[in-house]
Amino acid sequence: xxxxxxxxxxxxxxxxxxxxxxxxxxxxxxxxxxxxxxxxxxxxxxxxxxxxxxxxxxxxxxxxxxxxxxxxxxxxxxxxxxxxxxxxxxxxxxxxxxxxxxxxxxxxxxxxxxxxxxxxxxxxxxxxxxxxxxxxxxxxxxxxxxxxxxxxxxxxxxxxxxxxxxxxxxxxxxxxxxxxxxxxxxxxxxxxxxxxxxxxxxxxxxxxxxxxxxxxxxxxxxxxxxxxxxxxxxxxxxxxxxxxxxxxxxxxxxxxxxxxxxxxxxxxxxxxxxxxxxxxxxxxxxxxxxxxxxxxxxxxxxxxxxxxxxxxxxx
Numbered sequence: 001x002x003x004x005x006x007x008x009x010x011x012x013x014x015x016x017x018x019x020x021x022x023x024x025x026x027x028x029x030x031x032x033x034x035x036x037x038x039x040x041x042x043x044x045x046x047x048x049x050x051x052x053x054x055x056x057x058x059x060x061x062x063x064x065x066x067x068x069x070x071x072x073x074x075x076x077x078x079x080x081x082x083x084x085x086x087x088x089x090x091x092x093x094x095x096x097x098x099x100x101x102x103x104x105x106x107x108x109x110x111x112x113x114x115x116x117x118x119x120x121x122x123x124x125x126x127x128x129x130x131x132x133x134x135x136x137x138x139x140x141x142x143x144x145x146x147x148x149x150x151x152x153x154x155x156x157x158x159x160x161x162x163x164x165x166x167x168x169x170x171x172x173x174x175x176x177x178x179x180x181x182x183x184x185x186x187x188x189x190x191x192x193x194x195x196x197x198x199x200x201x202x203x204x205x206x207x208x209x210x211x212x213x214x215x216x217x218x219x220x221x222x223x224x225x226x227x228x229x230x231x232x233x234x235x236x237x238x239x240x241x242x243x244x245x246x247x248x249x250x251x252x253x254x255x256x257x258x259x260x261x262x263x264x265x266x267x268x269x270x271x272x273x274x275x276x277x278x279x280x281x282x283x284x285x286x287x288x289x290x291x292x293x294x295x296x297x298x299x300x301x302x303x304x305x306x307x308x309x310x311x312x313x314x315x
């Protein structure tokens with residue numbers, strides 16, 4: 001990561017998601033310097049103070065509130081600023097409010113730093129990842145959205161519970177829009193290398209199409225259910241951010257279903273959407289074309305078409 005400090009990270013936006021991301025990163029030991037930026041400077045200062053009070057229990061790290069000029073040298077810049085999703089509001093309903101915020105924010109980022117990896121968390125994440133790519137002029141590899149990393153974790157957790165196995169042994173992806181048109185890739189799902197159908201037969205667990213669809217619907221609707229009960233989701237996405245950031249900082253070459261620029265993959269062009277990609281220290285190393293069934297391919301095309309419509313409406 002030439003021209004940047006891998007040990008320095010910034011978070012722009014100190015709401016519930018940004019603060020939760022900061023808390024998670026402070027505990028991770030990945031960084032020696034964590035910059036917090038928010039339109040409400042006092043909020044950023046308060047979060048930094050609170051986090052610093054816990055540093056004696058963690059690895060050494062300096063957390064402080066600052067303005068955009070503190071972005072100089074940051075290796076990773078995490079974008080969480082924006083309006084929150086309200087009950088009965090879809091992620092796509094947020095698009096105009098948060099696009100306006102990003103179009104004001106991105107020029108201030110690029111004025112001070114043109115070498116970092118930008119990680120977009122704010123919803124609708126696929127649309128805002130595309131907006132960030134266009135507004136920043138950064139190479140496609142260094143603009144990443146959290147995509148369907150959290151959705152995939154939700155799927156692993158639910159399938160693991162259903163089958164009575166460790167969720168880390170479940171290998172399956174949610175891909176497409178991080179939203180209502182996302183899809184589960186059941187055709188290649190497996191439990192530590194054992195095909196899902198075979199595992200269910202061996203373990204005596206039911207695995208009807210109705211069961212699989214119910215599990216998918218639970219994943220798709222998870223955020224709505226959390227928001228209905230507590231007003232917002234932030235712990236799960238904070239841990240998803242940590243997973244992506246760790247892959248970058250440690251140059252892990254991890255395969256994660258992030259929102260990335262797709263040109264020619266899966267028959268999709270000029271769009272950011274959640275698909276598996278290899279992630280390393282310079283961001284996206286390679287977008288992977290995983291095998292899809294005919295139905296899955298159609299569902300992914302439908303998801304892409306919905307995102308395309310939203311982007312066309314923004315133009």
